Structure formats: structure tokens, C-alpha cells
Amino acid sequence: MQDQQAVDYYMHEAIVEAKKAAAVDEVPIGAIVVDHGTIVARSFNHRELSQNALAHAEILAINAACQAKHSWRLSGMDLFVTLEPCLMCAGAIINSRLDSVYYGAFDPKAGAAFSVTDVFALRPLNHHPQVIGGIESDVCGQLLTDFFRKIRRQRQAGKRPH
Amino acid sequence: MQDQQAVDYYMHEAIVEAKKAAAVDEVPIGAIVVDHGTIVARSFNHRELSQNALAHAEILAINAACQAKHSWRLSGMDLFVTLEPCLMCAGAIINSRLDSVYYGAFDPKAGAAFSVTDVFALRPLNHHPQVIGGIESDVCGQLLTDFFRKIRRQRQAGKRPH
Numbered sequence: 110m111q112d113q114q115a116v117d118y119y120m121h122e123a124i125v126e127a128k129k130a131a132a133v134d135e136v137p138i139g140a141i142v143v144d145h146g147t148i149v150a151r152s153f154n155h156r157e158l159s160q161n162a163l164a165h166a167e168i169l170a171i172n173a174a175c176q177a178k179h180s181w182r183l184s185g186m187d188l189f190v191t192l193e194p195c196l197m198c199a200g201a202i203i204n205s206r207l208d209s210v211y212y213g214a215f216d217p218k219a220g221a222a223f224s225v226t227d228v229f230a231l232r233p234l235n236h237h238p239q240v241i242g243g244i245e246s247d248v249c250g251q252l253l254t255d256f257f258r259k260i261r262r263q264r265q266a267g268k269r270p271h
Numbered sequence: 272m273q274d275q276q277a278v279d280y281y282m283h284e285a286i287v288e289a290k291k292a293a294a295v296d297e298v299p300i301g302a303i304v305v306d307h308g309t310i311v312a313r314s315f316n317h318r319e320l321s322q323n324a325l326a327h328a329e330i331l332a333i334n335a336a337c338q339a340k341h342s343w344r345l346s347g348m349d350l351f352v353t354l355e356p357c358l359m360c361a362g363a364i365i366n367s368r369l370d371s372v373y374y375g376a377f378d379p380k381a382g383a384a385f386s387v388t389d390v391f392a393l394r395p396l397n398h399h400p401q402v403i404g405g406i407e408s409d410v411c412g413q414l415l416t417d418f419f420r421k422i423r424r425q426r427q428a429g430k431r432p433h
Contacts, residue, residue, distance in 0.1 A: 162367035197362025
């Protein structure tokens with residue numbers, strides 16, 4: 110668990126990552142992994158540039174954290190992500206034994222931590238991280254709103270394929 | 272969709288992968304991705320050797336298929352895996368837009384396609400692959416049973432840490 114000041118700080122760092130995604134025309138979602146006060150991994154959504162369905166911010170951050178720690182077990186570490194995790198990322202959070210997940214905006218279309226379903230509440234699973242959503246959700250959500258508005262305008266102007 | 276002869280053939284290929292995992296002391300789970308009659312990716316569980324929580328057979332196969340096809344969209348392709356996918360892998364199957372999933376043994380502890388939950392039945396999600404479970408489940412399950420029996424014996428003999 111993190112105190113409120115730390116939560117705000119780390120979510121800001123995840124937002125920094127999300128902005129890097131927007132800067133390269135990717136849906137702006139950022140994630141970081143924190144190990145007892147140290148950021149051990151930071152990533153942003155990279156699906157289009159890498160043409161890889163797995164390249165969500167959380168997956169890339171968990172992958173980098175496993176490499177940094179030389180372990181598939183990220184016990185004692187926390188993940189911060191600007192958007193509610195999808196099924197794949199929620200499953201990766203469970204599989205990597207992360208202690209806690211802090212997420213920003215809710216995702217009514219694909220969120221697997223509250224919105225569409227809550228996989229962290231599935232009792233038979235062998236790991237149950239603490240989950241706190243809605244952190245800086247206005248800022249995190251506005252990044253997405255601005256991005257999709259830009260995309261729509263580009264499409265309307267014929268500057269981007271549908 | 273695949274006909275029964277093709278299903279049996281491809282599941283056999285996934286079982287070949289699972290046996291490769293067992294041969295390097297990993298939990299024997301194998302997966303392949305098939306694109307209109309061609310195997311475009313094949314992988315086996317590699318979590319311990321790579322010390323990476325993401326290194327499930329399905330994730331590695333989807334990753335390889337995206338790289339082979341230079342696309343995050345695996346539409347029109349099918350995945351064969353020897354064990355019911357977990358949440359992470361089921362989510363990756365949805366995210367990569369695979370047409371169909373054929374799996375072998377059921378996983379009462381972590382299966383997300385029937386056993387613990389069925390995420391493919393979540394209507395709000397934007398992709399719903401066809402899912403068929405229980406293919407060659409005896410063979411797929413026996414591989415796992417044999418593996419875990421060997422592990423227990425090694426532990427009892429003090430040849431393997433707990």
C-alpha cells in the first residue's frame with residue numbers, strides 16, 4: 110500500500126508515460142511498476158507501432174519489471190496505470206503476483222477490474238491484489254478524450270484512414 | 272472453424288510443444304497459431320526458464336504470430352492450446368481477434384474459458400471468438416499429471432526445493 114502523496118506522485122509518472130504514447134500517435138495509456146519506492150519499469154501503449162496485440166502499457170511494464178528483477182514474481186510491488194486494466198492485463202497482474210494495482214480512468218468497454226467485470230473478485234484464483242481505481246481519473250480520461258477527438262477530426266479531414 | 276481431422280492434427284502439434292516444455296522442466300503446456308492451414312507460430316510455457324510471468328504458451332504464440340504477420344490483428348486465425356487459457360491468455364486471445372480457440376484439458380484452478388469463469392461470454396466485449404474445450408483432454412491432462420507427479424517425487428527425495 111502507498112500513502113496518498115505517493116499514489117499521486119506515481120500516477121503522475123504513469124500519466125507522463127501516457128503522454129509519450131499520445132506523442133507517437135498511440136492511444137495514451139501509461140503504466141509503471143514500483144518496488145518499495147523505486148520505479149523499476151515504465152511503459153506506454155505501443156500496439157500500433159509494434160503491431161502487437163500484447164503491447165498494452167501494463168504488459169510492457171510487467172515484462173520490463175520481470176526482466177529488471179530477474180523474477181516472474183513481482184510480490185511486494187505495485188502497478189500504476191492510467192486506464193482500468195483489460196482482461197489480459199488484469200490476468201497478467203494476477204499472474205505476476207503484484208501486490209496492488211492503482212488505476213486512473215474507468216473503461217466501460219473493456220475494463221476488467223470493475224466496469225465490464227471484476228476478475229480480481231474471483232475467489233478461486235490464487236492471488237488477489239489490492240485494487241484502487243479512479244485515481245486522477247479526470248486527467249487520465251481527458252488524455253483519451255483529447256486523443257480520440259483528434260483522430261475523429263483527422264478522419265473527417267481525410268488525413269487519416271477509417 | 273476446423274474439421275475434426277484438422278482439429279486432431281493441430282492439437283497434436285500443440286501437444287508436441289507441451290512435451291518440449293516438459294523436456295526442459297517447465298509445466299507442459301503448448302500452443303500453436305494456425306492461419307488458413309499453415310502453422311504460423313508455435314510455443315510452449317517458459318515461465319521458469321525466462322523468469323517472466325507473461326511467458327505462457329498462448330502469449331508466446333500470439334506474440335510470435337503478430338511478428339510473423341506484422342499485424343496485431345490475427346483475424347481468421349485459430350489458436351490451439353493444451354490447457355484451458357487463464358485470464359491473461361483469454362484476454363490476449365480476445366485482444367488479438369483470433370477467430371477460434373481450441374483447448375485441451377480443463378483447468379479448475381485458473382481456467383477462464385469455462386472452469387473458474389468464462390470471459391468469452393462477456394457480452395459487452397467487442398470480440399467473441401469461438402471456443403471449443405476438452406480436445407484430447409486425456410492426453411493433455413496426463414502430461415500435466417505426470418509432470419507434477421515427477422516434481423512431487425523429486426521434492427520428497429530432496430532433489431528439488433519446495
